[in-house]
Amino acid sequence: MLDRRYYSRTTSEGLSVYVYEMPDKSSVSAQLAVGFGSSMVNVTDAGGKLRKLPAGTAHFLEHKLFERNGEDAFSLFAGLGASSNAYTTFNRTTFVFRSGIEYEEPLKVLLDFFSEPQFTQKGVEKEKPIIADEIRMYLDDPGWRASFNLFRNLYRNVGINEDIAGDLDSIRMIDRRLLADCFDSFYRPENMALTIAGNVRHETVFEIAEAFVPGNRAAPVFAICPAEEPDTIFGNSCSEKMTVSLPLFDIGFKEAALREPGSIRKELLLDMVLDLIAGESTEFFREMYDGNLISDSFGSGFYSGEDYLCTYFEGDSLSPEAVRDCLLERISGLRKSGFDPELFDERVRTSVGSYISIFDNPGSVAGSLMSCHFKKASLYDIIQLVGDPDINEAEELLRNCFDPARCCLSVIAPNS
Amino acid sequence: MDAVFGGRQMVFTDRISDNITFSWADFRYKRERLVIELNCRLSRETMTGISLLSYVLSSGTDSLRDIVSLSRYLDRLYGASLYVSSSRYGSRMIIHFDIDNVSGLYLTQKDNGIRCAQLLCDVISDPYLPEGSFSCDTVEVEKEKLREEISFLINNKEAYCTRMLLRKFFGDSDRGLPELGFEEDIPGITSEWLYSLYKECLRSCNINIFYCGNEKEEVKALVESMITGKRLGSEAVVFDDRPVMLPESPFSVQESVGTEQDIFSMIYHTGKRAGPKELASLKIANSILGGMSTSRLFMNVREKQGLCYSCVSNRMTAGGSGILIESSTSPEKYSRNREAIEEEFSRFASEGPGEEELRQAKLSITNSLRGVTDTVAGVSSHYLASINGVGFYTEPEKEIELIDAVTSEDVTALLREMRFCGVYRLHDE
Structure with missing residues (x-):
């Protein structure tokens, strides 16, 4: 499926570029991402001194970068018939556009945003009330609050314990100088990648990318310093009241971070392990569902970064404590019995199906290429794993994760 | 149904009968999709039941009698996704049956698409009916889920606000009825009543079928055979799609x-x-x-x-x-x-x-x-x-x-x- 369509190159400035040609498509999706996310708040400055950036700095920078000479990025892309967006996650900041087959000019605009960023204090101050409203908007989201209450109980030093957009106090501390220093430090070609998929030609993309000259010629001011995080957690339960109909819960486990090479293999296996514990294809799910402990909103997942790995199960329930207890019992039982090989093989088929499906959609391909880049893997690595997973390795992962002593239950309860 | 064509045609439609159409699109993808929609009459008395039907019907078939058997079968179909849902459009209530899956062209299981289409037909026409009706246990479990779903709407405040605005805007007309039905109607629903409602929905409805996949002729034959065999849509429905009366003052x-x-x-x-x-x-x-x-x-x-x-x-x-x-x-x-x-x-x-x-x-x-x-x-x-x-x-x-x-x-x-x-x-x- 990948043959003769997938190209990668590093430009002379150090930008990694990945192209996937899909000549039968009518659209193009591109992503430009920077390895600077909201969790990366622990840094050392030029003098080697440890510093903590205000929560929400990466997100604030994302807002301000999509603006140039007072002109909004959205307008520039719209003028070229492309739609654009930007978002910040724990691990990176991503700028995207989607266009028709005329992608060359939007691509130049995307790269150009990082050539001459201009931060003014007036512009920074103008953005603060907008971000404050965004922060308040998330505070009205019970699922979001359950997650961040959980992270605060699991982590003390790792930056995922702070809201991605920061809080009303932390954004007050952000100024023009801080944003410029962060830009100079992190928005460097070697810390960025461009992925593009759809009706494109790799020669054209490489030529445009090669002309990209980053604006940050100054020496980096900060360097990311992965947090030293104790193994222990800081609370095994927490609860907050909001206007919700039923309690919402997040059950999280503080795991050892997947730092070693090959972590993408572990992440793909972890996805399967979570489904084999409590996915819809397990008898355990049915017992919980029929017993009215969970609804079909029940799900699982994980957050993974350089200095953290957090697995979680979430949903709504009249009795979140009972869900947690059942889950812990289920995991303990599976550790002894191992996974049902037939169920494992069936789950593998689902992974194969999901993997093939990526290649229908330019947006999915561009996103997958980006994930692979930041995990130092290639799409070929995923093919290999999807086609040849190891049940023993999955069981080893099960044994090493989900420690009840590092588990926290976060609940958002109805306020009346 | 009217169609406005022009340029390169993408979707084609065959009329199976006055109220049943089969539409298909050119296939050039890795995933396939089959959708069968029953357009039923909307009323205050039946809408909670129709909402509940989507929960009950997605919990199994006669050969895959519970949610786990069904989910495991979907895994064996390389992670096919099956959805049954109900939604209101104007004066219609649509029961939507939907399966999407990887085409057998890319798998060793070459008949993956046909298996998926057969499963969707089974969900519609061959539900699990112990003692001639839906399983009482399943109906009771799903009643509770629907009740929770209705009360859950408040959790997403933006969506809740817009729902309430639209209910107020449409007022006493059918369009103003809450989409998931009424919480107070749920306790009175029995498995027998629900099954008779379903039979009525199957009989008296307009049916739209959409397919985009590599097995068009076989899938069409399969679906037509189900419709004929079970006499689905044997009575056409005429819907009242008059425009809304605007409020006299905001x-x-x-x-x-x-x-x-x-x-x-x-x-x-x-x-x-x-x-x-x-x-x-x-x-x-x-x-x-x-x-x-x-x-x-x-x-x-x-x-x-x-x-x-x-x-x-x-x-x-x-x-x-x-x-x-x-x-x-x-x-x-x-x-x-x-x-x-x-x-x-x-x-x-x-x-x-x-x-x-x-x-x-x-x-x-x-x-x-x-x-x-x-x-x-x-x-x-x-x-x-x-x-x-x-x-x-x-x-x-x-x-x-x-x-x-x-x-x-x-x-x-x-x-x-x-x-x-x-x-x-x-x-x-």
């Missing part, structure tokens, strides 16, 4: 739910149904007002005046052409934010779109329409949203022609026909 409702922000939704409406040309104007009007990241609401209310983070508009076709505006802001800015939105709308209606914003909106919409054919989800969603939303389907290429032909005067005329009808606000007392 309403304003406030509800205290303890939110950090004031969340509100507003509605502007013509009270007139849209044809293909008006729909093109509506799409452009909405894009310029609040449907794009360069829209007037985003640029002027959020970026220039800093009155909120979120301020968007959506076009509305239920009961006629309309625009829904959703925003949220801190309580002290509510009044200024709302006034600014109303001013933007008034200015837009009075001045009409500028040349550049009209060009940008057209470019954005036409590029989206061209991208529709890139995925099976795009093709199928475009088709189904058209058929269900406005009652006719326009090929993307033809729609692009219609969009290109829209003038500034068309947009202005449409906006001037719209009346402000009301606002619904969530806040903290």
Whole structure:
């Protein structure tokens, strides 16, 4: 499926570029991402001194970068018939556009945003009330609050314990100088990648990318310093009241971070392990569902970064404590019995199906290429794993994760 | 059903009978999709039951009798996704059966698509019926899930606010009935009543089938055989799709739910149904007002005046052409934010779109329409949203022609026909 369509190159400035040609498509999706996310708040400055950036700095920078000479990025892309967006996650900041087959000019605009960023204090101050409203908007989201209450109980030093957009106090501390220093430090070609998929030609993309000259010629001011995080957690339960109909819960486990090479293999296996514990294809799910402990909103997942790995199960329930207890019992039982090989093989088929499906959609391909880049893997690595997973390795992962002593239950309860 | 063709045809339709159509799209994807929709009558008495049916029917078939057996079978079909849902469109209640899966072209299991189509047919026509009716245990479990789902609507405040606005706007008409039904009706539902309701839905309905996959002839034969064998849709239904009566004066409702922000939704409406040309104007009007990241609401209310983070508009076709505006802001800015939105709308209606914003909106919409054919989800969603939303389907290429032909005067005329009808606000007392 990948043959003769997938190209990668590093430009002379150090930008990694990945192209996937899909000549039968009518659209193009591109992503430009920077390895600077909201969790990366622990840094050392030029003098080697440890510093903590205000929560929400990466997100604030994302807002301000999509603006140039007072002109909004959205307008520039719209003028070229492309739609654009930007978002910040724990691990990176991503700028995207989607266009028709005329992608060359939007691509130049995307790269150009990082050539001459201009931060003014007036512009920074103008953005603060907008971000404050965004922060308040998330505070009205019970699922979001359950997650961040959980992270605060699991982590003390790792930056995922702070809201991605920061809080009303932390954004007050952000100024023009801080944003410029962060830009100079992190928005460097070697810390960025461009992925593009759809009706494109790799020669054209490489030529445009090669002309990209980053604006940050100054020496980096900060360097990311992965947090030293104790193994222990800081609370095994927490609860907050909001206007919700039923309690919402997040059950999280503080795991050892997947730092070693090959972590993408572990992440793909972890996805399967979570489904084999409590996915819809397990008898355990049915017992919980029929017993009215969970609804079909029940799900699982994980957050993974350089200095953290957090697995979680979430949903709504009249009795979140009972869900947690059942889950812990289920995991303990599976550790002894191992996974049902037939169920494992069936789950593998689902992974194969999901993997093939990526290649229908330019947006999915561009996103997958980006994930692979930041995990130092290639799409070929995923093919290999999807086609040849190891049940023993999955069981080893099960044994090493989900420690009840590092588990926290976060609940958002109805306020009346 | 009308179809407006032009340019390269993407979707083709065979009429199986007066009230049953089979439509298919050219297949050039890795995923396939089969959708079968039963368009049933909407009434106060049956809508809770129809909502519950989607839960019960997705929990198993006669050969896969519970949710686990069904889920494991879907895994064996390489992660096929099966959905059964119900939704209200105008005066219709649609029960939507949907499976999408990887094509056997890319698998060692070459008949994957046929197996998936067979499963969807089984879900519709061969449910698990111990003692001649739905399983009492399953119905009781799913009743509780539906009750929770209804009460859960409050958790997503923005969506809840818009739902409440629309209920108020449509008032006592069928369109004003809550989409998931009534919590108070749930306890009285029995498995026997529910099964008889289902049989009635199967008998008296209009059926739209959509397929995009590599096995068109076999899938069509399979579905036709089910329809004939089970006499599905043997009685056609005529729906009343009259436009909505606009309220005499705008309403304003406030509800205290303890939110950090004031969340509100507003509605502007013509009270007139849209044809293909008006729909093109509506799409452009909405894009310029609040449907794009360069829209007037985003640029002027959020970026220039800093009155909120979120301020968007959506076009509305239920009961006629309309625009829904959703925003949220801190309580002290509510009044200024709302006034600014109303001013933007008034200015837009009075001045009409500028040349550049009209060009940008057209470019954005036409590029989206061209991208529709890139995925099976795009093709199928475009088709189904058209058929269900406005009652006719326009090929993307033809729609692009219609969009290109829209003038500034068309947009202005449409906006001037719209009346402000009301606002619904969530806040903290």
